[in-house]
Amino acid sequence: MKTYDEKHIKNVALLGPAKSGKTTLAETMLFEAGIINRRGTVEEHNTVSDYHEVEHERGSSVYATSLHTEWRDYKINLMDTPGLDDFVGEVISSIRVCDTAVLLLNAQNGVEVGTELLWSYVDRYKKPTILAVNQLDSGRASFKQTIEEAKLFFGPAVTIMQYPVNTGLGFDSIVDLLKMVLYKFPEEGGKPEKLPIPDSEQERANALHNELVEKAAENDEGLMEKYFEKGTLDEDEMRQGLKIGMMKHEVFPVFCLSAKKDMGSGRMMGFIDNVAPSATEMPPEGTEDGQEVPCDPQAPTRLFFFKTLIEPRLGRLSFFKVLAGEVTTGMELQNEKTNTVERIGQLFITDGKNRNPVECLKAGDIGCTLKLRNTYTNHTLNGKEATGSIEPIQFPDPKWRVAVTAVNRQDEEKLGEVLSEIHMEDPTVEVSYDQELKQLILATQGELHLMVTKWRLEHVYKMQVEFQKVKVPYRETIQRAATATYRHKKQSGGAGQFGEVSLQVEPYYEGMPPLKEHPVRETETIDLPWGGKLVFNNCIVGGVIDGRFLPSILKGVMEKMEQGPLTGSYVRDVRVSVFDGKMHPVDSNDISFKIAGMMAFREAFMQAEPLLLEPVQELEVRVPLSLLGDMMTELQIRRGIILNMEMEQDYQVIRARAPLAELDKLLASIRNLSQGRAIVRSHFAAYAPVPADMQKSISAEHGKTEMAEAH
Incomplete structure (x- = not known):
């Protein structure tokens, strides 16, 4: 294969919503360039790019596929990308390494929800962009409406390079405003006939050509001077101005296509060759x-x-x-x-x-x-003399989480290894083991992304898995002071076990006053690994409990705090004061006082108005203004609290807080309501009390589970 120099290599990402025709266009471009001698179709599962079995089953792209064409002494590398946001990792990585984005607009649907989402990624990297209006041969195609919507969304950068003479089922002719010719395609598509622009189109073509000249001229002072001198620009000067405008992200050339009928792709490839920037012309990495x-x-x-x-x-x-x-x-x-x-x-x-x-x-x-x-x-x-790692691709955080287990318990260890391998391939799939919840957590970009991951586990790795809801990492604390005494006594042949502990528990908060009820001999403050604090006071006087047993009592308290009395969740923000007890000269030992401390803490805790706390997430929901009312209702249904709102262009940004327990349902509802147009970011904010009725229900459910496990 020929080796191309850096000036003759063009890297292009084919982007567009689902069903906009990216894979069909890629197939047509390869066919036009002679890379393949027969065009496949998505329906027949024989295209070059959609070759994975899961893509055949779904009938759409799941992976970004690398392709290439060779067109008039230029090499065009193509990345055919998926059209659904669930597979956004494939899209973002393709945009990052390509130097031009070709964004397909379905002439039947105009600027779709998926177009808006894709544009947010293209715009982030400021990639030169070509707008390709595809499916102009469809009965519902409307070039006029598509352009109107594009101008509303993309602004004045939308630059018409071509327009169709006859959209719909009879589509076969395009007026090219750069070359000022009519391209008329044979019925089967392919190479068009170049004809003069008919008289009926001359006035419209001239007006749009003049607009194109002005657009090319305004991107460069030198070209503007030539335009003022001559009143026009020649074709090469227009190409120069259009390239400068594309590089500035101020010109988005519009091309006309029927990828299915092989009409218009060759002209767009010629433009990519002659005008779209190469990597050497792009800003440095x-x-x-x-x-x-x-x-x-x-x-x-x-x-x-x-x-x-x-x-x-x-x-x-x-x-x-x-x-x-x-x-x-x-x-x-x-x-x-x-x-x-x-x-x-x-x-x-x-x-x-x-x-x-x-x-x-x-x-x-x-x-x-x-x-x-x-x-x-x-x-x-x-290579030698080069140092430093290139700034990495920033992939979005996952939006969907489940707990995953292997159906066959013998596969449990292997499951973690396999999911790590999948993460290596797709960084937008994240996997972690939660020690607190004792669950293997699989996080993806959406439900469809999750189902494709499951398909891969079952079909590629031959592993059956089950999904469960991710448990909520609740916390337990108390609302008032309480005391309890527990005696642990066990006698069997020989030395027995004996330990008695009296202690007081109180809710802890920063700056709380010293203990008044009992003299404090020493205090230990422990920052708990799961958040919050434990303050442990030794208030023993008169030697009723030997000092060497205090660490054992603390250990018993800590063990019970790791599996709280209410729901088995971590306990936080408690002050424990050991003020009395009894020993036996022979039977007292560390285990006796550990058990006595644990059980005394449990009894006191349950008398101190235990309170269940739930994690609350801070949310930022960016939603179209027309959906604001629905979003606010949905947030309130899911126990959300609106903090504030502000406008950003045509979007409303809602900042709110919502319980983590409601987050999965909330995100699914937001996605459905907005058809994927809403963007949600979330992070942990704080722990807050669970409503009383929910606390009672969760505690009762935990009690049933404990009883079932005991039997």
Whole structure:
């Protein structure tokens, strides 16, 4: 395969909502370039990019697939991305390494919810963007309405390069405003005939052409001067101005397509070749320590790994972008994260599952390699004289959590290893073991993302799993003071066990006054690992309990605090004062006073108006203004409290607090109500009292569970 230099490599992410035609467009672009000799379809499960079994079952993309075309001496690397927000990790990593985004707009639907979500990621990275209006051959297609919606959403950057003469089932003609010709396509699509613009379209074409000239000129002072001198710009000057505008994120060229009928893709590829920036023209990447890394073919080699894929029977594929220098087979490079050396055994350009071996890849190119030992997504491999790790891709936090167990208990240990491997491949899947809840927690971007993860566990790793609700990490405390005495006495042949402890419990708070009821000899303040404090007072006088038994009493109290009397949850913010007790000269020992301390604490705690606390999350909900009322109602139904609201463009930002116990249902409801348009961020805020009726119900349920386990 030909090796392309950095100026002739273009990296493009194909983006768009579900059913906008990204995979069909990718297939058509490969066909037009002669990479494939027959176009597959999503329905027949034979496209180059959607080749995974799960994609065939779902009928849509789950993975971002790396492809390439060769068009008029340029190489165009394509990333065909999923259209659903559940698979946003695949989208974000593709946007990060590509230099141009082609955002598909379905001419039947205009600017959809999915378009808005995708745009938030494109806009974050300020990638040059082409708007491709697809499915103009559909009976419900409306180019006019799509453009109107695009201008409302994207603003004045929307720049019409082409318009269709006849949308709908008879679509076959496009007026190109840069070249000022009519492209008329044969019925079966493919190479169009170039014709003069008909008289009926001349006035409209001239007006839009003049707008295009002005848009190109306004991006550069030199071009503006030429425009004032000549009253127009030639084609090359217009291309120059459009490129500058795209780089500034102030020009979004609009192209017309029917990917299904193979109409319009060749012209858009020509524009990508001639106008879309290469990696060398883009702003430099940055390292974590603040270095700039321009895409320089003469600089030391740097590879940035943006995707890891584990293929059955093949192993791990690692996808990278050559940020600087070049990479060749056999090269040894330093991993900055793991401080290990990796040898590049093989290099490939991929087209879906097809791997094309190459010997060398230049700066700006995208490729993959096999079987690296210690290199994963977001890692950097450097050649000699290069240092520093490239700033990592920031993936969104998970939105959906479940507890997962293996159906076969023999698979429990293996399950954690398998999920860690899935996380390595897809960083938006997170897995952790919660020691407090004693649950393995699987977190994903949504319910569909979770179902695909389950599919992989069952079909790829041959492991049956079950999902349960994640338990809530409640806390227990008390509301008033109480005392209790407990005597532990056990006699069996020989030495027995004896210990009696009297203690007082009180709710602890910062700055509370010293204990008045009993003289305090010494105090120990313990910052509890799960939050809150335990203050332990030794108030023993007269030696009724030997000082050597006080640590055992404290240990018993701590053990009961780790499994609270009310629900088995952690206890926090309590002051315990041991003020009396009894010993036996022979039978008293550490275990006796540990048990006596534990049971005395339990009895006193249950008399002190125990209170169950629940974790409360701070929420920031960014929602379209039209849905504000529904969102506020939903928050209130889920026991949420609105803190404040403010406007941000066409969105309302609601800041609220809601119990963690309600969060999964709340997030699902918000997603359904907004059709995915709402953006929710949450973090832990505080612990707050559980409503009395809920506390009674949760405590009773815990009692039943304890009884069942005892029997």
